[in-house]
Amino acid sequence: MHYDDWQENLHSICGHYYGVAKPRQRLIHGRVDAHKFDTLDVASVAGDVDCIKRDRAGIKRDESEHIFFLFQLTGQLKVRHNNNRVILNPSESLLLDSTKEAELDFDSAPGHLISLHMPRSTFLAASKHEVEIGLKMCAEHPMAATIQKQISNFALGGKVDGDVHKASSDMLLNMIQLAFSNVENVEPNYHPGVNEDRFQFAIQLIESHLTEDELTLDWLADRMLISRRQVQRVFQEANDSFAKAVRSRRLKLVAETLCSIGSQSKPARISEVAYYVGFRDLSNFNRGFKEQYGRSPREYVSDHSTTVPG
Incomplete structure (x- = not known):
């Protein structure tokens, strides 16, 4: 070839x-x-x-x-x-x-x-x-x-x-x-020397606990063995924030899930997907989704399937 x-x-x-x-x-x-x-x-x-x-x-x-x-x-x-x-x-x-x-x-x-x-x-x-x-x-x-x-x-x-x-x-x-799971706690081997390393570790923790209600700034600080203020500083130096990092990744997870809705025999409703991922305010979810993807969740589903659950 x-x-x-x-x-x-x-x-x-x-x-x-x-x-x-x-x-x-x-x-x-x-x-x-x-x-x-x-x-x-x-x-x-x-x-x-x-x-x-x-x-x-x-x-x-x-x-x-x-x-x-x-x-x-x-x-x-x-x-x-x-x-x-x-x-x-x-x-x-x-x-x-x-x-x-x-x-x-x-x-x-x-x-x-x-x-x-x-x-x-x-x-x-x-x-x-x-x-x-x-x-x-x-x-x-x-x-x-x-x-x-x-x-x-x-x-x-x-x-x-x-x-x-x-x-x-x-x-x-x-x-x-x-x-491929590391079932041992990662904290004992975690000794980052700079905030760039801490930021990558924070993102890893967020992505692996994205749908859990316990995912809060205090929980993240506890897992990273640093103070709440230090966690905020880590995100600030990366031109990010804890809330923005969680929100954007939860929206991405919703988008991935919506792509497969049309192929499901009993597709989940958009509101159910949003709630499962961690959104509790649907108005905030709909507004954030449109900001990130340039269209509403229903319009996004329409682009990927012929079935649009409510």
């Missing part, structure tokens, strides 16, 4: 990730194909490019945000992501955050990886514990074979064993959340 065609397929399926060809390379021995696991996109990425990169420009160009579950089928992949450097061998996997820079190095040899695309806000909000981004799950992990069989058999058209039954997409996401 010509490099330009391979790159175009990568963009159309995975967003603005950029394949970097080797010097004078015009042909790619491999291809990028799209598959489905229920409503979730699955990408099959095979090739012998030098690497795939995700930079700040690519992040800004993509409207949708995802957590990608990557697992290596063949070859070796060197991944730099979320301040981690890992090497993926066949049957090993990791989570990749589309809002963060990444480099996937094919190590000068052909490789084949699979990527399951999970809506970022939905995935993080549903996780009961902080999930490990950029750290690999080894092939020997108890959940590894089960997760990979589900994707290989029911998304990629692999041979289905008689004892393997298809999980729902929600069940598959739950398995991945469990496999």
Whole structure:
């Protein structure tokens, strides 16, 4: 396949990730194909490019945000992501955050990886514990074979064993959340030296507790082991505030949920979705949604489905 065609397929399926060809390379021995696991996109990425990169420009160009579950089928992949450097061998996997820079190095040899695309806000909000981004799950992990069989058999058209039954997409996401959960408290290992690190940690806590009523400024200060005033200063130095950070991410979670309403046999009402996410004042929710997305929630649903619950 010509490099330009391979790159175009990568963009159309995975967003603005950029394949970097080797010097004078015009042909790619491999291809990028799209598959489905229920409503979730699955990408099959095979090739012998030098690497795939995700930079700040690519992040800004993509409207949708995802957590990608990557697992290596063949070859070796060197991944730099979320301040981690890992090497993926066949049957090993990791989570990749589309809002963060990444480099996937094919190590000068052909490789084949699979990527399951999970809506970022939905995935993080549903996780009961902080999930490990950029750290690999080894092939020997108890959940590894089960997760990979589900994707290989029911998304990629692999041979289905008689004892393997298809999980729902929600069940598959739950398995991945469990496999990558850090069930230990993170605070004992948390010693940020600057407010930039504290801000990233605060955002991580917000995103993993987004739908919980306990998510308040005092709760966040307690989890970060600093005072309420210090938390406010952390957000001020990032030109943000706790209230704005929570509100924008809750609106994003609502938007992700509304995108899937049309495919549900018994779709939830918009007001129910808003309440579940954490909005208690529907007028404030409707006003904030229109400010962030330029249209009302009902108009947003209309753009993504033919059914508009009240």
